[in-house]
Amino acid sequence: MTTPPDSITSVPAAVESALRVFFDSRRPLTDAVGGTFSGAATALEAFVLRGGKRVRPAFAWTGWVGAGGDERGPDAPAVLRACAALELVQACALVHDDIIDSSATRRGFPTLHVEFADQHRAGGWAGDPAKFGESVAILLGDLALAWADDLVRESGVDAAxxxxxxxxxxxxxxxxxxxxxxxxxxxxxxxxxxxxxxxxxxxxxxxxxxxxxxxxxxxxxxxxxxxxxxxxxxxxxxxxxxxxxxxxxxxxxxxxxxxxxxxxxxxxxxxxxxxxxxxxxxxxxxxxxxxxxxxxxxxxxxxxxxxxxxxxxxxxxxxxxxxxxxxxxxxxxxxxxxxxxxxxxxxxxxxxxxxxxxxxxx
Amino acid sequence: MTTPPDSITSVPAAVESALRVFFDSRRPLTDAVGGTFSGAATALEAFVLRGGKRVRPAFAWTGWVGAGGDERGPDAPAVLRACAALELVQACALVHDDIIDSSATRRGFPTLHVEFADQHRAGGWAGDPAKFGESVAILLGDLALAWADDLVRESGVDAAxxxxxxxxxxxxxxxxxxxxxxxxxxxxxxxxxxxxxxxxxxxxxxxxxxxxxxxxxxxxxxxxxxxxxxxxxxxxxxxxxxxxxxxxxxxxxxxxxxxxxxxxxxxxxxxxxxxxxxxxxxxxxxxxxxxxxxxxxxxxxxxxxxxxxxxxxxxxxxxxxxxxxxxxxxxxxxxxxxxxxxxxxxxxxxxxxxxxxxxxxx
Known part of the structure; x- marks a missing residue:
């Protein structure tokens, strides 16, 4: 269970905790597909959890509080999850933008397409490492976007x-x-x-x-x-x-x-x-x-x-x-x-x- | 208003009609963003409407009918829209797959990344046409995936x-x-x-x-x-x-x-x-x-x-x-x-x- 933040400064930690729980919830799906897919999903999770100020969820959360949302009320955990979903849209935007901009690093780490190109090189696999890295990053960006919608849908906020x-x-x-x-x-x-x-x-x-x-x-x-x-x-x-x-x-x-x-x-x-x-x-x-x-x-x-x-x-x-x-x-x-x-x-x-x-x- | 199909052979036409109405409904959003964005969205629409047997919506529709859905009932138009959304997931899969596979044509037409690379070349624009084409196709694939979720959410099927x-x-x-x-x-x-x-x-x-x-x-x-x-x-x-x-x-x-x-x-x-x-x-x-x-x-x-x-x-x-x-x-x-x-x-x-x-x- 995710504890909602009790002040704006604790939003990032609360969002990350909600994201962690969500990524755990996807595991049965990726495990069912099998092969190395769960490993790839874990790379996406690491990318999402690696950093950022969670600016978008913080604005969404504050917008909710400012409109009368009760940070200690029963709706708060569901609202937090819906706000956290913005970080998954952002993950798609960053991962795909890094391909488009041919960026090699983000927040001091290799970008996702570079990480997978490196994996390809280290494994001595067939074909072009850069092409492989970009292909995987396209798919993992898509996954983040699909999962953003999943997280909103499964957030627990009511139908209205x-x-x-x-x-x-x-x-x-x-x-x-x-x-x-x-x-x-x-x-x-x-x-x-x-x-x-x-x-x-x-x-x-x-x-x-x-x-x-x-x-x-x-x-x-x-x-x-x-x-x-x-x-x-x-x-x-x-x-x-x-x-x-x-x-x-x-x-x-x-x-x-x-x-x-x-x-x-x-x-x-x-x-x-x-x-x-x-x-x-x-x-x-x-x-x-x-x-x-x-x-x-x-x-x-x-x-x-x-x-x-x-x-x-x-x-x-x-x-x-x-x-x-x-x-x-x-x-x-x-x-x-x-x-x-x-x-x-x-x-x-x-x-x-x-x-x-x-x-x-x- | 979209007319639901009255037999399986008319599913593709009904799906295409639902997709057309949906694309029209996105127009105010893309027009608000402005610039050439609506033009790009139109290229995506043309890609989606260009062909295919609408196999996935046909199976979904038949699954619904087989489970008691009434093809002439009041729920049919909403169900048809939800089924049609599968074609937008498919559009994302095809557009991104064509980048990954470096495919030049699909169904006798240039693939989307090739279409935009050609546009770049024809315009004599700066930079690498292939890179531009792939960048736009990544973004339009994302748009198709986001819109697939929109279409399900806005299909009109009830909360249950x-x-x-x-x-x-x-x-x-x-x-x-x-x-x-x-x-x-x-x-x-x-x-x-x-x-x-x-x-x-x-x-x-x-x-x-x-x-x-x-x-x-x-x-x-x-x-x-x-x-x-x-x-x-x-x-x-x-x-x-x-x-x-x-x-x-x-x-x-x-x-x-x-x-x-x-x-x-x-x-x-x-x-x-x-x-x-x-x-x-x-x-x-x-x-x-x-x-x-x-x-x-x-x-x-x-x-x-x-x-x-x-x-x-x-x-x-x-x-x-x-x-x-x-x-x-x-x-x-x-x-x-x-x-x-x-x-x-x-x-x-x-x-x-x-x-x-x-x-x-x-």
């Missing part, structure tokens, strides 16, 4: 709550896949507009990380439309601000703190709002600079070049513009929250989570 | 039926992913045993194509345990027989009828029960022949070599053994069906579907 959360769950999954698709599409087509970058930001991050988790929590609690609208406004604004802050860190972050090479987003060619703001300004003021930015993004820049790009982006006013946007969004998001009927305790938590976004350096 | 079908739906998805995983794993590790080939056959094909769809239909109707057990026995036996027949066609099938080059499975290195039966016999009787088979499988065989391998497989008695297994399984499957409490009409349909398996040449 299931009916309420259905459309939210549905929208959340379609939106994050849409955001990922647009990200992949924009990268190859080279859409440089601020609008395109903001759209990806909104659906790949804001809706998926904050807005819909809060909405899910509210729907679990049977919140009224006004509170749901306030949560969604808060979630969208703070979620976009969160990603904008991430974009700043991707270019200006301290490698010691972020754990990523300095200027990583520039080398990777990430089409961020920050970069779009720089380009639109350069186009208007200095075509040579715009050309330098366009030719440099997504290439194997030297530290010297990264340094120069950073100065240009700053001098163009793009950093100030993004910071102003973060401030505005944080203000409007907090205003929506303050004016809402969420409980005071939940408001305090959400305010703290929102302010942490603006302050974070990694 | 949802509770009954939950574990079946859950098992079916885990089993097919397990079967696919074992298929990929066995191919690289070179597990040559009949047992390994049978396990993949059971979970990748039999459970997923016949057993669980029938079980789903039975659960929708609230069938008793005895009928469910009979359906599952019938489904497993006929499903394995179906795949064994497919294995024979993959080596001996007429290219004019199967649409695939003669001996395709040998060139692809598919580890079928047929091949495992040949190997176990060759190992016992003629090591040189065993060596020839092992060295040849999965290589770019000439027609002459394919011809020789076929003769060896036949002469070793592997074809006879597989045919005997098909006969046995068909007999035992039909016996379980006959002894069941399924309605006479459904029995007749299922018998027809089972016999068609043994007779098919493509």
């Amino acid at each position: 709550a299931q009916t309420r959360i259905g459309p939210v769950w549905s929208a959340m999954r379609t939106e994050v896949l849409g955001g990922q698709y647009l990200d992949v599409h924009t990268e190859v087509t080279g859409d440089e507009s601020v609008a395109a970058a903001l759209r990806i930001n909104r659906y790949k991050t804001a809706a998926y990380t904050i807005e819909r988790p809060l909405h899910l929590g509210a729907a679990l609690a049977g919140a009224d439309d006004a509170l749901i609208a306030a949560y969604r406004e808060f979630g969208t604004d703070i979620g976009i601000a969160f990603q904008l802050q991430d974009d700043l860190l991707g270019v200006f972050g301290d490698p010691e703190v972020t754990g990523k090479p300095s200027g990583d987003d520039l080398r990777e060619g990430k089409r961020t709002v920050l970069f779009a703001e720089a380009l639109v300004r350069a186009d208007a003021s200095d075509p040579g600079t715009a050309d330098f930015l366009r030719r440099g993004i997504g290439t194997d820049l030297t530290d010297e070049q990264v340094h120069r790009m950073r100065r240009i982006i700053t001098d163009l006013g793009a950093v100030t513009a993004v910071q102003a946007r973060i401030d505005e969004l944080t203000t409007s998001g907090l205003r929506a929250l303050d004016a809402s009927t969420a409980t005071e305790g939940a408001k305090a938590r959400l305010r703290e989570m929102a302010v942490a976004v603006g302050r974070r350096s990694a | 039926a949802q509770t009954r079908i939950g574990p079946v739906w859950s098992a079916m998805r885990t089993e097919v992913l397990g079967g696919q995983y074992l298929d990929v794993h066995t191919e690289v590790t070179g597990d040559e045993s009949v047992a390994a080939a049978l396990r993949i056959n059971r979970y990748k094909t039999a459970a997923y194509t016949i057993e669980r769809p029938l079980h789903l239909g039975a659960a929708l109707a609230g069938a008793d345990d005895a009928l469910i057990a009979a359906y599952r026995e019938f489904g497993t036996d006929i499903g394995i027989a179906f795949q064994l027949q497919d294995d024979l066609l993959g080596v001996f099938g007429d290219p004019e009828v199967t649409g695939k080059p003669s001996g395709d499975d040998l060139r692809e290195g598919k580890r079928t029960v047929l091949f495992a039966e040949a190997l176990v016999r060759a190992d016992a009787s003629d090591p040189g022949t065993a060596d020839f088979l092992r060295r040849g499988i999965g290589t770019d065989l000439t027609d002459e070599q394919v011809h020789r391998m076929r003769r060896i497989i036949t002469d070793l008695g592997a074809v006879t053994a597989v045919q005997a297994r098909i006969d046995e399984l068909t007999t035992s499957g039909l016996r379980a069906l006959d002894a069941s409490t399924a309605t006479e009409g459904a029995k007749a349909r299922l018998r027809e579907m089972a016999v068609a398996v043994g007779r098919r040449s493509a």
Whole structure:
């Protein structure tokens, strides 16, 4: 039995415990299939339990509490399980994104496709290790997505709550896949507009990380439309601000703190709002600079070049513009929250989570 | 509104109509995300609607009818939608399998990853067309899987039926992913045993194509345990027989009828029960022949070599053994069906579907 968290700081541990119980519950199914399938499922479990701040379940849980959910009440364990299911959607998103981005590591460990490629190499098996690794990772990402639905369905929340959360769950999954698709599409087509970058930001991050988790929590609690609208406004604004802050860190972050090479987003060619703001300004003021930015993004820049790009982006006013946007969004998001009927305790938590976004350096 | 089929022959059309209505219902979600996402979803829709015999929904529907479901009753449209959801799981399986197998075409059309790679090339976009195609196909496969769950949840079957079908739906998805995983794993590790080939056959094909769809239909109707057990026995036996027949066609099938080059499975290195039966016999009787088979499988065989391998497989008695297994399984499957409490009409349909398996040449 999973003990529900008694404060927001204990959400990650409670979520992990719920996930552990769920993975145990899948074991008879994977054992029945046999062969090495349970071993593969265990690799997925290790990936899911390895880390992360359980941000999405924390927002969902807090959304539920803020809409009147009783953390010590009889519904709490079932609600916790439904919130924990967000981590399985996230596992699918990360595992498949790591294939798409050809990422070798995540949180200091090999990504899942690399782990299985290594297994292939170590075993001296036939065929291409990279191809094997990607094939297994595609299937294990699918498994995580299927299991996310299983966990919601088997969470124990009652039929009325299931009916309420259905459309939210549905929208959340379609939106994050849409955001990922647009990200992949924009990268190859080279859409440089601020609008395109903001759209990806909104659906790949804001809706998926904050807005819909809060909405899910509210729907679990049977919140009224006004509170749901306030949560969604808060979630969208703070979620976009969160990603904008991430974009700043991707270019200006301290490698010691972020754990990523300095200027990583520039080398990777990430089409961020920050970069779009720089380009639109350069186009208007200095075509040579715009050309330098366009030719440099997504290439194997030297530290010297990264340094120069950073100065240009700053001098163009793009950093100030993004910071102003973060401030505005944080203000409007907090205003929506303050004016809402969420409980005071939940408001305090959400305010703290929102302010942490603006302050974070990694 | 979707009209339920009034006979088994009209299941495919009714399923396609339900799928069309469902895809239309997703449009506001994909339009809200914006950009080119609705276009990508349309490519998925075209893929799903392009073809196939809708075998899985047909079995589920017939399972429901056989357990007392009324094809003209008020529940029929909701049941039809739940059955149609199997085609979306199948879309995910096919789209991801085509990436894993590097398949260029399916049913005479480019596979989804090839379609998007072509789009990339035609647009003269940045980066690697193949990588783009695979990335989009990974995401659209995920979307199909997420939407499969949406369609079940929104099918309109009542809460009691949802509770009954939950574990079946859950098992079916885990089993097919397990079967696919074992298929990929066995191919690289070179597990040559009949047992390994049978396990993949059971979970990748039999459970997923016949057993669980029938079980789903039975659960929708609230069938008793005895009928469910009979359906599952019938489904497993006929499903394995179906795949064994497919294995024979993959080596001996007429290219004019199967649409695939003669001996395709040998060139692809598919580890079928047929091949495992040949190997176990060759190992016992003629090591040189065993060596020839092992060295040849999965290589770019000439027609002459394919011809020789076929003769060896036949002469070793592997074809006879597989045919005997098909006969046995068909007999035992039909016996379980006959002894069941399924309605006479459904029995007749299922018998027809089972016999068609043994007779098919493509």
